[in-house]
Amino acid sequence: MPVRSPFPDVEIPEVPLFDFLFSDFGGRDAEPALIDGSSGASISFAELRGMTERIAAALAERGIVKGDVVGIFSPNTPYYAAVFHGILRANAIVTSANSLYSPGELAHQLKDSGAKLLFTASPFLERAAAAVEQAGLPADSIIVLDGAEGYASLRDLLASTAEVPAADVVPTDTAVLPYSSGTTGLAKGVILTHRNLVANLVQMDGVMKVGPETRILAVLPFFHIYGMTVMMNHGLHRNATVITMPKFDLPEFLRIVSEYKIQRLYIAPPVAVALAKHPMVDQYDLSCVDVIFSGAAPLDAELGNAMGKRLGCTVLQGYGMTELSPVSHAMPDDRPDLDLNSSGFALPNIECKLVDPETGEEVGPGGRGELWVKGPNVMVGYLNNPEATAATLDDEGYLHTGDVAEVTEEGVFSIVDRVKELIKYKGYQVPPAELEALLLTHPKIADSAVIGVKDAEGEEVPKAFVVLQDGAELSADEVMAFVAERIAPHKKVRVVEFIDVIPKSASGKILRKDLRAREAANA
Known part of the structure; x- marks a missing residue:
């Protein structure tokens, strides 16, 4: 039987995302919506709305019309939010690009x-x-947001005197196209509608206690759906103040938390390692922190509990993916008693199945199965990729996550394994197929396979198994350098092993389980 969220369904407002976020600031028009943590420069809610309208007018003046796509390739700044919502106000679609991308990946x-x-x-x-x-x-x-000679700047757009275009989108129109590797393969555009994003914000309200007095630190990138929805847009929705950081730097992170009295931190597990173990943490007053919420990759309970004890705060964990807008499960603020190895309950309006990937049979409490999720936050599909869409979304509307989970009688879900082949390095997605294809372009490499392995700190990293051409010579360092020159830093191969043959099935599919078994035997 499907497992429904224990929370009552919530009503999803049938409005576009811009209208949902910008129609009422709860009397906080003059208060800061976003603050640049480094400089202290801030944008009030009213200023943000004015900026989005000027940007929308300028984009329309440049010929952007309903359905056009506009990219953002930038670190976190308060202006990211202005541009993001200015694009939506112009009736266009945002595609957010990973700030670590190489030119080829961005192209x-x-x-x-x-x-x-x-x-x-x-x-x-x-x-x-x-x-x-x-x-x-x-x-x-x-x-160029901050200006560069020979290019239009954000200042130019804000100076536009053009008419703001008439609002012309409906909730079912596409709002954003973030890119995700999904359960396998190369990055694909994920079609998320205005309704998907509005729904997820409302779904989060019941479990995440964020309000006008809350200060949120946004160090995780806005280009990632976690930063986009959970930090930037949920902060705006709850009329909270969001303090931005362009990248993680521990001394600066600690200074900003202490100086701005941050109450709510959203992190990925690598940040938890620093907060739990680094001696520098003791030099700062972090007593302001009430909640640390971890996502993007599994958080080890022992590590999370050590961090919570050190900072004297509640530590929670959730689960999601780009295709889910992104949050489907979360530990509620008022349930710190839940096992921190779990991902909490399904959010309102969501029902789930656990399905045995071998037999296709549903699995009940105590059993393990692939997590299938159905709800108003589930994507429409992958852009220009009906095959990948059909492999991920079934006829009943369930999204097959590729993650293996367990559920208790109470409805608490825990992610225990992955069906999919995707590697999660510090919360970033690393598709093995992309690295394998790149390795095969090297003239001295005959075949390759990539899996995730644990490094000395317990972090999952990409390991390449390489078969050399007959008579060729190549070192592990040369292989890693070849990849590093052509790929974003988080996708770099970090371990190389040379082998005689890549294990494959009769159909030619790489048998990664055999490589994992080889790895375990050598551990």
């Missing part, structure tokens, strides 16, 4: 999504310009 996303323009920041301009050229877009399709 793929720009081409695949059909992006017409790209917002970036000056430190990223060289990569952005190369990507735009590779994607076949004109150089003037780049807008």
